Amino acid sequence: MSQALSLPPAATTRKTLTLFDSALIGPAILDAVMKLGPRTQLRSPVMFVVYVGSILTTLMYFQAVAGKGDTKSGFILAISVWLWFTVLFANFAEALAEGRSKAQAASLRGLKQTVSAKQLATPKYGTTWLPVPGADLRKGNTILVEAGDVIPIDGEVIEGVASVDESAITGESAPVIRESGGDFSAVTGGTRVLSDWLVVRVSVNPGETFLDRMISMVEGARRQKTPNEIALSILLVALSIVFLVVTVTLLPFSLFGVAAAGAGKPVSVTVLIALLVCLIPTTIGALLSSIGVAGMSRMMGANVIATSGRAVEAAGDVDVLLLDKTGTITLGNRQAAAFFPAPGVSEQELADVAQLASLADETPEGRSIVVLAKQRFNIRERDMASLQAKFIPFSANTRMSGIDVGARQVRKGAADSVKKHVEALGLPYPPEMARTVDDVSRRGSTPLVVVDDGRVMGVVELKDIVKGGIRERFAQLRRMGIKTVMITGDNRLTAAAIAAEAGVDDFLAEATPEDKLKLIRSYQAEGRLVAMTGDGTNDAPALAQADVAVAMNSGTQAAKEAGNMVDLDSNPTKLLEIVEIGKQMLMTRGSLTTFSIANDIAKYFAIIPAAFVGTYPQLKSLDVMQLASPDSAIMSAVIFNALIIVVLIPLALRGVRYRAIGAAALLRRNILIYGGGGIVLPFIGIKLIDMLLSALDLV
Ligand SMILES: Nc1ncnc2c1ncn2[C@@H]1O[C@H](COP(=O)(O)OP(=O)(O)OP(=O)(O)O)[C@@H](O)[C@H]1O
Ligand SMILES: [K+]
Numbered sequence: 001m002s003q004a005l006s007l008p009p010a011a012t013t014r015k016t017l018t019l020f021d022s023a024l025i026g027p028a029i030l031d032a033v034m035k036l037g038p039r040t041q042l043r044s045p046v047m048f049v050v051y052v053g054s055i056l057t058t059l060m061y062f063q064a065v066a067g068k069g070d071t072k073s074g075f076i077l078a079i080s081v082w083l084w085f086t087v088l089f090a091n092f093a094e095a096l097a098e099g100r101s102k103a104q105a106a107s108l109r110g111l112k113q114t115v116s117a118k119q120l121a122t123p124k125y126g127t128t129w130l131p132v133p134g135a136d137l138r139k140g141n142t143i144l145v146e147a148g149d150v151i152p153i154d155g156e157v158i159e160g161v162a163s164v165d166e167s168a169i170t171g172e173s174a175p176v177i178r179e180s181g182g183d184f185s186a187v188t189g190g191t192r193v194l195s196d197w198l199v200v201r202v203s204v205n206p207g208e209t210f211l212d213r214m215i216s217m218v219e220g221a222r223r224q225k226t227p228n229e230i231a232l233s234i235l236l237v238a239l240s241i242v243f244l245v246v247t248v249t250l251l252p253f254s255l256f257g258v259a260a261a262g263a264g265k266p267v268s269v270t271v272l273i274a275l276l277v278c279l280i281p282t283t284i285g286a287l288l289s290s291i292g293v294a295g296m297s298r299m300m301g302a303n304v305i306a307t308s309g310r311a312v313e314a315a316g317d318v319d320v321l322l323l324d325k326t327g328t329i330t331l332g333n334r335q336a337a338a339f340f341p342a343p344g345v346s347e348q349e350l351a352d353v354a355q356l357a358s359l360a361d362e363t364p365e366g367r368s369i370v371v372l373a374k375q376r377f378n379i380r381e382r383d384m385a386s387l388q389a390k391f392i393p394f395s396a397n398t399r400m401s402g403i404d405v406g407a408r409q410v411r412k413g414a415a416d417s418v419k420k421h422v423e424a425l426g427l428p429y430p431p432e433m434a435r436t437v438d439d440v441s442r443r444g445s446t447p448l449v450v451v452d453d454g455r456v457m458g459v460v461e462l463k464d465i466v467k468g469g470i471r472e473r474f475a476q477l478r479r480m481g482i483k484t485v486m487i488t489g490d491n492r493l494t495a496a497a498i499a500a501e502a503g504v505d506d507f508l509a510e511a512t513p514e515d516k517l518k519l520i521r522s523y524q525a526e527g528r529l530v531a532m533t534g535d536g537t538n539d540a541p542a543l544a545q546a547d548v549a550v551a552m553n554s555g556t557q558a559a560k561e562a563g564n565m566v567d568l569d570s571n572p573t574k575l576l577e578i579v580e581i582g583k584q585m586l587m588t589r590g591s592l593t594t595f596s597i598a599n600d601i602a603k604y605f606a607i608i609p610a611a612f613v614g615t616y617p618q619l620k621s622l623d624v625m626q627l628a629s630p631d632s633a634i635m636s637a638v639i640f641n642a643l644i645i646v647v648l649i650p651l652a653l654r655g656v657r658y659r660a661i662g663a664a665a666l667l668r669r670n671i672l673i674y675g676g677g678g679i680v681l682p683f684i685g686i687k688l689i690d691m692l693l694s695a696l697d698l699v
């Protein structure tokens with residue numbers, strides 16, 4: 001067994017970077033310069049206007065040097081340089097946000113390694129295996145992984161039980177159990193088997209693994225714009241066009257004013273460009289894409305892999321959260337705990353039939369029944385082949401499983417399903433069973449009724465445990481205005497007991513996969529945004545329908561594929577963080593947009609009097625800021641406009657703090673801070689820059 005395959009320790013692979021990590025700054029500066037191409041610039045129309053302004057003023061500077069300028073060449077150069085800085089600062093903000101995601105992707109790529117696999121000739125343990133390079137494996141191949149092996153690729157366990165170290169991917173050091181059947185059968189490439197062995201059927205082709213998808217998602221975070229982002233971009237473009245028209249029409253006004261008075265100086269094109277840049281919403285235009293990228297990074301930091309930016313955004317507006325019970329609210333390894341025989345049946349007889357019904361049942365429930373019968377009554381496992389029995393597997397629709405031995409039907413399953421099954425055979429269903437079933441259910445356990453060829457034998461109690469700390473977290477969700485609904489295939493009483501213990505707002509019991517889907521659709525029809533958390537194959541259709549679909553990493557491949565997020569920690573209350581990150585992203589975008597527009601209005605008052613006082617001396621009375629000179633006023637506004645981008649980068653990346661107060665209160669608060677701040681700050685900032693410029697005698 002090659003020990004050289006061991007993975008790097010989790011701590012080094014999941015290193016967290018500080019906001020302005022020195023390792024990120026250098027590359028981001030370089031990247032900011034690389035992003036100066038026109039195609040890249042065109043992605044943000046607002047910044048493209050600044051970009052064109054920078055080029056025009058540069059050209060005008062050379063014209064002025066040649067003696068053909070409409071104003072002093074030094075002034076044009078200074079404006080031009082600061083416009084270029086404005087563009088570069090915006091590029092830098094984006095590059096810095098992307099740098100963080102890229103670092104996260106790189107640490108994931110570190111997990112991808114060339115591993116040799118043990119390919120089996122037949123999908124059966126004990127047959128010979130051949131060493132093949134992991135990259136040669138294809139969907140459908142079967143492989144053996146043993147203690148110490150790195151699992152070469154994603155797959156589904158078809159035989160065996162083993163403990164697996166998934167810390168390289170999840171950061172969680174406790175090993176997890178992976179076994180065939182049930183909801184714990186998916187294994188992820190890059191994780192390591194700690195004990196025992198597994199036979200795994202490869203479920204993907206190379207390049208399509210979970211790790212590959214994570215990497216491409218983290219790297220491509222920027223590429224697709226979300227619907228909200230597109231709407232905002234349209235608003236920003238519209239504002240820019242309005243200001244462009246306003247600025248362009250100022251020139252004839254100025255020329256006309258000078259002609260009419262027979263004195264004064266018309267406004268220069270440089271000043272008009274400066275004015276335009278100050279008026280259009282450059283602050284949000286520069287920071288918009290970083291806000292989106294940073295949101296995805298924060299998800300990743302919370303150990304959630306989001307495969308769609310739209311889902312991250314929708315998370316901020318979720319109204320209803322649906323959770324499946326087993327494996328999501330509870331630990332999910334329901335274990336047989338007790339046998340309750342029907343009248344006239346001994347406990348041993350019940351155990352015997354229950355074991356018979358579970359011989360081929362590979363679910364954790366089925367296996368635990370076989371084990372309990374062995375422990376209690378030393379009933380040895382019989383061989384399915386020599387019994388010539390036919391296996392009837394469990395399905396979420398029939399809610400029963402068992403075997404057929406010739407014409408003899410041995411079954412176990414949900415009480416109502418078994419009752420129907422017995423009555424369909426025209427046999428009596430003992431009324432005493434209902435009491436036992438209710439007693440077991442009220443404890444929050446799952447009752448399975450066992451029936452041997454129509455004769456009801458008794459009840460098996462399956463115990464499950466509610467995950468710790470879940471109650472408080474649901475209370476927190478309630479305070480955020482999110483309704484929690486538990487959906488389960490279990491009966492009403494069990495569901496009610498677990499719902500009460502976990503503290504969910506509502507529950508739906510005896511739900512088939514179709515019922516889960518229907519419930520989601522009905523909420524969506526009311527215009528609500530639905531989040532769903534699930535782990536099982538039977539949750540997959542519902543996950544595919546939900547707006548925000550969080551699959552547990554411990555769950556099945558089908559669930560993970562149907563969802564648009566995977567929680568690496570498999571924590572059902574992770575949605576709290578997901579919602580916070582989504583809300584934070586929406587709020588950051590809203591706050592900075594408010595700030596940006598308020599800011600531009602303030603600049604208008606600083607620049608207009610200064611720019612046109614040469615044309616219309618009456619404007620002097622509007623000059624509330626008493627800036628040193630018209631040139632200094634315009635220069636200061638342009639510098640402020642550029643610097644504010646840099647000042648706000650930390651806020652864009654870190655996000656506005658989310659508080660669990662009502663939406664209206666939050667909105668009021670943010671408008672006050674970012675709208676009010678946006679109006680006041682430029683007056684102070686521009687005045688200070690103006691004083692500094694004249695103190696240094698620069699204008
Ligand atoms: N292996 C099995 N054999 C027979 N019956 C089973 C088996 N597993 C579960 N059942 C019965 O089927 C019912 C529904 O199954 P299950 O609990 O897995 O549904 P579910 O929709 O996944 O709900 P959840 O995972 O939220 O509890 C169970 O309550 C139980 O009565
Ligand atoms: K601006």
Ligand SMILES: [Mg+2]
Pocket residue numbers: 183324325326327535536538
């Ligand atoms: Mg389930």
